[in-house]
Amino acid sequence: MKFALGADHAGVGLKSRLGGLLHARGIEIVDFGAEESTPVDYPDKAAAVARAVASGEADRGLLVCGTGVGMAMSANRFAGVRAVNPSDSYTTRMARAHNDANVLALGARVLGAGRAAELLEVFLDTPFDGDRHAGRVAKIDSVVE
Ligand code: RB5
Numbered sequence: 001m002k003f004a005l006g007a008d009h010a011g012v013g014l015k016s017r018l019g020g021l022l023h024a025r026g027i028e029i030v031d032f033g034a035e036e037s038t039p040v041d042y043p044d045k046a047a048a049v050a051r052a053v054a055s056g057e058a059d060r061g062l063l064v065c066g067t068g069v070g071m072a073m074s075a076n077r078f079a080g081v082r083a084v085n086p087s088d089s090y091t092t093r094m095a096r097a098h099n100d101a102n103v104l105a106l107g108a109r110v111l112g113a114g115r116a117a118e119l120l121e122v123f124l125d126t127p128f129d130g131d132r133h134a135g136r137v138a139k140i141d142s143v144v145e
Contacts, residue, residue, distance in 0.1 A: 001027050001028065001059050001060070002027070002028040002029070002030065002057075002058045002059050002060075003022050003027055003028070003029050003030070003058060003059070003060050003061065003062055004029075004030050004031075004032060004048070004049040004052035004053060004057070004058035004060070004061045004062070005018075005019055005022075005029055005030070005031045005032065005049065005061070005062050005063075006031075006032040006033065006034075006045035006046060006048055006049040006061070006062075006063050006064075006071075007033070007034055007045060007063065007064040007065065007108075008034060008039075008040050008041065008042040008045055008064075008065045008066075008070075008071075009034060009036075009037045009038060009039045009040055010064075010065050010066035010108050010109060011063070011064025011065045011066070011071075011106070011107075011108045012034050012035065012036060012037055012064075013037075013108065014064045014106065014108040014111075014113060014116055015031075015062070015064045017113055017116075017117070018062060018064070018106075018116060018117065018120050019031065019062075021117055021120060021121075022062075022120075025124070027124075030052060030057065030058055032045060032048040032049055032052070033045065042063075042065045042070040042071050042074065043070065043074040045063065045065075045071070046063055046070070046071045046072075046073075046074030046075045046105075047074060047075075047078070049061040049062075049063055049075065049103065050074070050075040050077070050078035050081045050083075050103065051078065053075075053078075053080070053081055053102055053103060054078045054079060054080045054081055059102070060102050060103065060104070060123075061075065061081075061083070061102065061103035061104070062103070062104050062106070062120065063075060063083070063103060063104070063105040063106070064105075064106050064107075064108050064116075065105070065107065065108070066107060066108060066109040066110075067085075067107035067109060067110055068085040068105040068106045068107035068110070069085055069105075069107070071083070071085070071105040072084065072085035072103075072105035075103050075105065079141065079144065080102075080141060081102060081103055082099055082100060082101045082102050082103065082137070082140060082141075083101065083102075083103035083104070083105050084099065084101040084103070084104060084105065085105040085106070085107070086104075086106075086119055087107070087110060087111065087115075087119075088119075089118060089119060089122050092104070092119045092122045092123050092126070093122050093126045095123075096122075096123060096126035096127070096128060097126055097127070097128060097129045097133075098129060098133045098136075099133070099137060099140075100128040100133070100137045101123070104119070104120060104123045106119065106120075
């Protein structure tokens with residue numbers, strides 16, 4: 001399992017904490033920054049992570065900005081990327097089990113560090129259910145208009 005990480009200035013601190021969690025679990029990381037709180041545009045970081053996931057360079061992605069919204073919007077422009085921006089465990093679990101989400105976009109100004117870590121753990125530990133969901137996910141990936 002290899003994770004691509006990215007954050008803007010609002011998410012850099014939380015990205016670092018969550019990167020530590022991934023490291024502790026023995027997960028390989030490719031970190032696209034940011035490394036400091038100097039302003040950086042979230043679509044640039046989302047694009048770097050989304051490209052890594054779409055190309056297969058990384059299996060999954062973690063993006064952090066103020067709300068996670070801009071990151072998810074940006075990442076979902078890339079074919080094969082299915083980014084989710086949850087605030088609760090149930091949504092996170094269903095996004096993996098039913099939607100095979102491959103990018104987790106979190107909001108550092110919305111979530112406490114403990115909740116963010118909980119959501120990342122759920123994202124890591126929940127497999128895709130496949131079966132009847134597989135065709136629906138294939139339909140998501142086939143839509144380009
Ligand atoms: C930056 O101020 C903020 O707009 C960004 O971190 C994010 O919340 C956008 O979706």
